[in-house]
Structures are given as C-alpha cells and as structure tokens.
Amino acid sequence: MQRVTISQVAERAGVSTATVSRVLSGRGPVSPGVQRKVRRAAEELGYQVNSIARALRNSRTDTVGMVVPSISNPFFTSLVENVEHALGQEGRELFLCDARSDPEIEARRLASLVARNVDGIIVSPSHGTLSGPAVQETADRLPLVQLDRFVGGTSTDWVGVNDVAAMRLIMDHLHEGGARSAAFVGSLLTNSSTEQRFAGFQRRAEELNIGVDPEHVLLGDYSVDWGETAAARLIEAGELPDAIVCADDLIALGVTRVCRRYGVDVPTRVQVTGYDNIEFARLGEPALTTIDQPRAQIAAEAVRLLDLASRTGTAERGPSAHIALVPTLVVRDSTVSGGA
C-alpha cells in the first residue's frame, strides 16, 4: 500500500512535478489542457497530498492545538466544539489535548504541540500559577491565546467571560430571592475561574450585606463528587445558609443531589446556583439557575485573535488583548425567582 506521490502523478500526466504542484495547490499559471490531464491522473491514482511534506516545506501545518483541563467536563467539550466550528472553514484542523487538570501533563502537551508545528494554540490553563512557565514558554514560540481561564505572570491574549459581573448577577438574583447568607463551593483557588468567581462572590456579598460564614467557603475541585461532599458537610454542620453558590454546574449538580437526599428543599430551604450552563444543568432536580457563557462568541474571538497573531508575527505586537465577554443569568428552578 504505497502512498501515491506527486511525481507519480507527474509521470502519468507527462508533466513535471512542479506543474502538478501548481495545479493541485491552485497556485501559478497552468494551461487548461494540462490542468485537466493532471487532475485526471491524480484522480486515477487516488492521489492525496502528504501534508507532512507540505508542512515541512511551508512551515505551516494548518493545524491548531487546543489544550483543556478536562475533556470530561461538558463545558470544555462544548468550548471545543465551538472552536472547531469557528475553525471549520479554511480546512484547518484541531489537535485536541486533555491536560487532566495536571500542569505537568499540560506542559508536555504544549511542548508536543510546539514540536508538531501547530500554527497556534488555544489553551485553558489548568492551574492559576503552576501552568505559568509552560504557557509563557509556548507563547514565546508561537501564537497562543488563553481561553476561559488564564494564568498569572503571562502576557498572552485571553478571551473569556467577566466572572465578577457574572457573580454580581447571581448574588443580586439570590438577594432578590431573599437570601441573606450564602456559602461558596468551588475548587481550590488554583485557577483563575475560581479566583475570579470567588472574588466576585465576596465583593457582592459584602455590598449586599449577605453574610458569609468563613466555614461556608468550601474549596475542592470541579466535580459532582466534590459538590456532594461539600453539601453533605454543610448540611451536617447544621446552620445551612440561605444560598449555596457553586463555581460550576457540576458542583451544583452534586449539591442539589445531596440536598434532595437529605430532604433539604431547593429552593425554598436553600437556593443553589451553578455556572457554565452545561446541558445537564437543566436536567438537575430542580433545574439549575446558572450563568451562561457565550461560548460561540468566545470561540470565535479566540480564533480571530489567533489569526491576528499569526499574521502579525509572534514578535512584538503591542499589549496582549484581554477580552471579557458579558455573561447571562439563566434563571431556572434552583433559586427563588422574582414572582415567588
């Protein structure tokens, strides 16, 4: 099963390899007659470009790499889908990597993407500080934009959502629903998402005079399991706050599940909010009130920034872009809505 090369096509068409290349890549002038001959020969032989060879020659792979903290988190897969879509045109392909929330694996992935000469990288860093060196190093070598999360000590483009504004939306809504005290369940403060969200939570809680018992700030990881653990801890400690604000939907799903199990009614006894608006958010019992991130827009912006960076050259191109899009509050049944 030898692969067909350009020179076999050339031979069959009775022309030079240069001509074949010109025809197939549509660059350079070729007479219609020869064009046809070449195309037919290629067709008959079942020719397909060897993009490795092409990439070596062009030093462009028409490939972008994407690294996410966890491919099993529906929010990220949805982001991936959107990026793929945004890339979809132009025949560019996405090289997807899962960092398993581990900065070391992440660093390896990044290095491997660089080695594979992707044209650019979109990364949502796993860790708020540990991801720094690898991300910066990578960004020094090729166009890179951070998505959703970002890592301190780096100067790269970023696009995501205004977490602080999102938290304000949530807190205001909870406050209207009568909440006068709240808990926060998030991941350890090792990534920007939680940091920002927690900061936003705290600030607005203070402004609204919503009490936050220090014991009611529970930090674990982004998972249903952690949500369950945290909720059980809150419930068993007694003194449940009026609301439990979760750093993402997975956590919130775990929290509501445990509430159900303990017979703690949501939202009348305690209001619960999520974040991300993953598909399963609406499937919770009750359906989750959450924050919707404009994923398509985030993805589109990321691709745009990447293209921009590629064009401008990795060299100096002024300060990096920092694009915070506007989140939306999606009110469902896990909170007390206005009318109630």
Place this chain on the structure above:
Amino acid sequence: MQRVTISQVAERAGVSTATVSRVLSGRGPVSPGVQRKVRRAAEELGYQVNSIARALRNSRTDTVGMVVPSISNPFFTSLVENVEHALGQEGRELFLCDARSDPEIEARRLASLVARNVDGIIVSPSHGTLSGPAVQETADRLPLVQLDRFVGGTSTDWVGVNDVAAMRLIMDHLHEGGARSAAFVGSLLTNSSTEQRFAGFQRRAEELNIGVDPEHVLLGDYSVDWGETAAARLIEAGELPDAIVCADDLIALGVTRVCRRYGVDVPTRVQVTGYDNIEFARLGEPALTTIDQPRAQIAAEAVRLLDLASRTGTAERGPSAHIALVPTLVVRDSTVSGGA
C-alpha cells in the same frame, strides 16, 4: 523567533548533524563526552525536534487519530480519555476529531487524518451504512480499528461490547422486576449500536414473553431531547408499558425527566433503563439502572489491535479481529430490584 535546528546544535557542539541526531534520538553509538557536549548545546539553544521533518523522514508520526460521532456525548469523551490513557505511554499523541454525527464530516476528518500521516485510526462510525465507504477507504490505507460502533460492508478490526448480551441482562432484570410489556427508545437504526441493541431487545422480549407494541418502538437520536419527546409521546398516548428500555443514558435521562414532570413514578409505574453508564447516569432522579461498558478494556484492546496492525503491515493479515467484551448490568433506582 527562529526555531533551532539540528545543524545549529551541531555547529555549537562542533560535531556533525548526524551525531546530534544520534544523541538526541538515542540511536547509534556516541561517546559519552560527545553526548554531553551535544546535550549541553541543545539545552543552551533550547532545541526541540521538528517532528514534521522527523515524520517526513521516518514516515511515522507517532500520532493516532480518533474520530467519534459526538464529542459532547459523555460516553465518547470517556472513551477518548481511555484511549488517550492507553496511548499515553510511548509518547504517542491523539488527534481527536468530532464527526458531529455526520458521515460527510466524518469522511473529511478521516481523509484529513490520512493526509496528516497518522500512524493509525480509531473510529466509531456515525452511520451504519453511510460511513462505510470512507471507513473502508481509510482502512485500505492504514491501520484502522472500529470502536463501539461498526459499519457494515467493511472488514476492519472492531472492539466493543456484546450489545445483545447486554440487552439480555436488561430484559431479564426488568422481567424479574415484573415487567410484562416494554417500549424501546433509540436512535434511527442507522448505526450498529442501536441495531444491535434493538435486536437484542426484541429477541429477549420475545423469549420472555414481554409484549412490545409496535407503536412503542420510538426511534430518534441519542440525546436527552429525544428522550423527552419520546417519553411525552408515550405518556400522552396512554397505555404506558411496564418498562422503557433506552438505547443510551442520555435518552434515559430525558425519559425519566419527563416521567417526573408528568408525575409518572419510576420505577413503580414504569421501569426505565439506560445504556453506557455515563457519569450522569447516577445523577438522574431516580438514578439510572444501566449497562456498564468496560471502557478501559475497550480502549486498551483497540490500541493493541492498532499496534498489531502496524507491525503486521497493512497488507494481508488474515481475517480482522472482532472483539466483543462483556457488559455489566448496574442496578440503581430506575428499575425494580430483586428485593422489592
């Protein structure tokens, strides 16, 4: 930001490029002294292999491609994770593509993977027949194994689960729980998963004398939405069967949700089963009884077959392997378990 090449390293170390190559790839004999010199030079220059060049030379990319019908289906992402893990050793990378359940996109992805010279491909074909040509063509060019689903009219390796046996497990369990009639909610019969599952369902239903009203076979797609639609249709038509067997967990999640909404108790009024045991299956209300596929094993087998195929050469290597692993029944709260 020029990339460092091997010859720059060679120059700095005062040796030939061949020597550098030998040191860096660990092949061929090099004296310890020179080794050190080369490594230091490489280090100082921040050298990284250009795997494009290496791939062109070796006609191996140390990369395998994976194509799944939908990256937003947790079952497939979980499969991806497992494959990645199985590959994880040996420094091989996974090139992940989402076919969006569209055979045309799928064909493009496959072609692109071939063009990119991946060493092998793992694919779960979207469509039971339409995916055929592309899959076969791809398999003719390089090692390919089908995962979970397979497509008719192809002769490639396959590894998945014994769907018929799984359905027997489910039906027997439902029967024990008192079910004497059942509905089936699946996707249109355009992929092997549904085909097999439905066949298994029907056969065992017959054997157990479980009645299946032809009106109670509802075919749509693998999504929560479809589960909801189908359940609503069943409920509104009256004459609910004793059990609703779903072709996957997403559908089952939709079904149970609608039952809840309509006040139809699961499992006392109607038993519901899923398939795949995705993480969210246990989060349903009630938690889903479902089929667990040995994903890690499936992934490991797939990788093994791929390696085998690579070694043997794509040429004749006897009949293709067809490995059906044994599924497990996971009993939760959506069915009437033995004791009840």
Place this chain on the structure above:
DNA sequence: ATGAAAGCGCTAACAA
C-alpha cells in the same frame, strides 16, 4: 506556460 533544481529538517546508509 512549463521544467529543473534547490531545499524545508531530519535520519540512515555508507565510509572513514
């Protein structure tokens, strides 16, 4: 409009 030839960065014969 077409062809000859150089070379992208790497590795593997083959020599020395």
Place this chain on the structure above:
DNA sequence: TTGTTAGCGCTTTCAT
C-alpha cells in the same frame, strides 16, 4: 565512534 551524503514529498524560485 564519527562524518558525508542522499533523500523523505513537497513548493518555489529561476530559467526557458
């Protein structure tokens, strides 16, 4: 043990 050299398949000057 080390260096020289010939390509992998493609694109792109530079001639013609």
